Amino acid sequence: MRTAMLALAAGVLLLRFLPQLPPASVLPLVLVAGLVLLPFRWQAIGCFLCGFAWACLCAHGALDDRLSTELDGRTFWLEGKVTGLPDVRDGVVRFELIDITSRHGGLPSRLRLAWYGGPVMQAGERWRVAAKLKRPRGLVNPHPFDYEAWLLARQIGASGTIKAGERVAAAEGGLAWRDQLRQRLLAVDAQGRSGALAALVVGDDSGLSTADWRVLQDTGTVHLMVISGQHVGMLAGLLYGLVALLARWGLWPRGVAWLPCACSLALVGALAYGWLAGFEVPVQRALVMVALVLLWRLRYRHLGVWLPLLIALDAVLLLDPLVGLQSGFWLSFLAVALLALVFRGRLGSLSWWRTLGRAQWSMALGLLPILLALGLPVSLSGPIANLFAVPLVSAVIVPFSLLGTTLLWVPGIGEPVLWVAGGLLAVLFDALQWLAGWQPAWLPASLPLWSWLLVALGMLLILLPSGVPFRALGLMFLLPLLFPPADKPATGQAEIWLFDVGQGLAVLIRTREHALLYDAGPRYGDFDIGERVVWPSLRTLGVSGLDLLILSHADSDHAGGASAIQRHMPADRVVSGEPESLPASLNAELCRSGDVWEWDQVSFMLWQSPQAKDGNQSSCVLLIEANGERLLLTGDIDVQTEQALLSSTMPLDVEWLLVPHHGSRSSSSTAFIEATGAGGALISRSLHNAFGHPHPEVVRRLQAAGAQLHDTAEQGALRIRLGRYEPIRGLRAERRFWREK
Structure with a gap:
């Protein structure tokens, strides 16, 4: 039975890894074939086929419901x-x-x-x-x-x-009441933490600032501020424990069985909390698991702990096969499985503090492989932070928050309780902020599959009970994590990444031993592309530090993400065409025409117009040459600046041209395009942007000159191996079934 249930889950989860969906007309036949096999000895194969067909049919339905x-x-x-x-x-x-x-x-x-x-x-x-x-x-x-x-x-x-x-x-109805409750919570005096209270009670995280989320991420405590299985499960556990304690102390009515009442009260409390949280997908998963655990405790405890976990897994996947596309699904189920692995079958009992400590280091180690696979940051301070934050939030702050919310309509009682909960949250955030400053989150480089499998095997061995043979080998298998295999360009070559940052620009140039970032992407209010996209991409590619950060000019779409880059990966030098317009913390130097240097037999040259009158004209231009193949990065220069560049001594016959100003009509003159003679024209922009970039006239000029256009909006991030004279590669060419329509 367990094998069949695992096969069913595997069939559904295979959906995540498909480059393309099977034709919808074939899937009913696959489903029927799976059902036919269920009564026979090939039950596991039948369950796998049923799960796979059901997941693909649901994916087809979701894709068909997209805008055409x-x-x-x-x-x-x-x-x-x-x-x-x-x-x-x-x-x-x-x-x-x-x-x-x-x-x-x-x-x-x-x-x-x-x-x-x-x-x-x-x-x-x-x-x-x-x-x-x-x-x-x-x-x-x-x-x-x-x-x-x-x-x-x-x-x-x-x-x-x-x-x-x-x-x-x-x-009207429940939705309106829930929103009114949110507004009431945001209005209470919670010592500056009313936004966190609203997040814990009704699942509204809009009151948490970007700085709050950064602290939570750095300390591995994001799960504490979003209503998750931990909160729902802990509330259910508290209600269950309350009835159990009354029964143990002899205060429960003798004629009423305490166990069914405890399970029922816990389920009702979990459902009420889920309603407050809006029944979001993580809450739905938690409610399914809580209901099954309570049923297991009530009737089926003799069947062991793994069966209810498998039933919950299959139930969640069958109800929503697309949930496998979300990181939270993998983290929540693997966390529960890890706890079962670590504590199931061990001899003796542990004190509460040793149990909590073992749970935290088990989570820190056991979830590391899945964090690597999902590209999520790893919090080195997480085990310490969770050691005190988990019991504080789950056993004290959440109950106080729910109690205060329930009593809000009783004058003079509810708000003082919420004031206490807010004060505890303020103390918690102060402690987490100190930990985040001491040890921020670590985003490791992407590992090849063989390295990742070694790390996963090593973590599994370490988590096994002491005395298991070859357990110590787990430490050796972690070496790829500490010394990741490097995929560096050969000497005399350069790897170029034109990141997909929307209506902005960010280009990585990496040689054998050096790295340069040209522009850092845009920033829109609290949404910082430098922090959300550019820095994680640099770390994924294995870049550990920047030798030089060039900000072509000070416009937000080019320099908006610079502060975040400097915070996470400080560059040795910062150069810009408008250093005086950038934040003083960047300590930027002026771009100087004629500056030339060489890294690993790859040459670089800077240029800036001496007649620049505005920011765009001040753009710092960069020429890179590797093994005779050239790339010209132009920032936002206009036609007038292009004429000045044509009159300069910088060699302009290039193979690759970053189209000036995202393809604006005010740039890319015919004379400039013909002078460069580029066979490949690179455009960094967002789809349906308000500026109409690239302008149709610019596209016609480039095509008339024989240049092939490569657009981040259409192709995703673009990779060039400069010096190898190879075709460019766009990441959208990597097939994913959700990108096919």
Whole structure:
């Protein structure tokens, strides 16, 4: 039975790794074949086929519910209901819309929208809006986080921005009450931590700042501030334990069986907490697992601990096969499995503090392989932080927060309880901030499959009980983690990565022993591409430090991410065309025309216009040459600056040209394009950008000159091996089934 259940889960989870879905017409036959095999000795194969067919059919349905290519980028009047709690940050209202109606057919059933400068909205309201819709699309970079997969897992068929709108129906029912409760929580005096209280009680994390999330990530405590299985399970455990203690102390009615009442009360409490949290996918997983554990405790304890875990795994996967695309699914189930492995079958009992300590170091070691595979940061201070944060949040802060929320309508009682909970949260964040400053999160380099398998095997051996043969070999298998295999360019060659950063620019140039970053990507309010995309991509590629950071000029789309890069990976030098307009903390030097240097037999040359009158004209231009193959990076220079460059001594006959100013009409003159003679033209921009980049006239000039266009918006991050005269490679060429439509 257990083998069949594992096979069913494996069939569903295989979906995550498919480059392309099987044809929908074939899947019913696969499903029938699996059902036919179930009564026979090939039961495991039948379960695998059933799980695989069911997952693929659900994926086809989610893909078919996406916005069609013909409607991409168009504006529609539509009406829908606000679901979930709207998120308001930096004057932008973000929310999801369901129950969509429109005079235009073919719109998805669920939308994720943003309204810049929009009005106050509440969950449950109906709105009529004019929205410019876009197909689900994300940035594709070496860092493995995939926004498109995340959208598909949430079955969001399109994203968009709102141009205008009006409320057509007020909120009512449970959704409205939940939103009102959030507003009440945000208004209480919680010693500056009302946002964290709202996150713990109703699952609204919009009150947590970017700095708060950074502290949580650095200390491995993100799971404490989002309602997860830990919170739901702990509340259920507290309610169960309350009844058990009353029964043990002889205070429970003799004629009433305490165990069914304890399990029922725990389940009701978990369901109520799940409702407060909006029944998000992580909460749904937690509720399924809590219900099965309680059922196991009530009737089936003699069957062991692994069976309910397998039943919960299969139940979650069958209810939502796309959940395997989310990182949280893997982390939550593997965490429970690790705890079962570490504590099941060991002789003797441990004190509570030793149990907590063993649980923390087991999580820190056991989850490391999956964190590596998912490209998530590893918190070195996490075991210490969780050692005191987990019991404090789960056993004290969450119960106090829920108790205070329940008593909010009792004058003079609820708010003081929440004030105490807020004070505890303030103390917790102060301690976590100190730990984050002492030891920030570590983002390791990506490992080849063979290295990752060795690390995973090593961690498994270390976690086995003492006395198991060859357990000490686990330490040797961790060597690839400490000394990751390096994929460096050969001497005389350079590896170029034009990152996919939307409407901005960030280019990595790496030689055998050196690394240079040209521009750092944009920053939009709290959303910093330098921190979210560029730095994780650098670490994934194995870059441990920067010798030079060149910021072509001070515009936010080029230099917005520079502070984050300097915070995580400080460059030895910072050079810019506008050093005076950059933050003083960057300590930038002026770009000097004629500066020439060589790294590992790869040559570099800088140039800046002496007649520059504005920021774009001040852009620092960089020429790289490896084994006779050249790349010219131009920043945002315009036609006038191009003429000055043509009159300079910099050699301009190149194989690769970064098209100036993202393909703006004010740049890329015919004379400049012909002078470069580039066979490949690189464009860094976002799809459907408001500037119309690249301009059709620029595209025509490039094509007339024989240049082949390579666009990050269409191809994702672009990789060039300079000096090898090889074709360029875009990461979107790597097939993923969620990118096929």
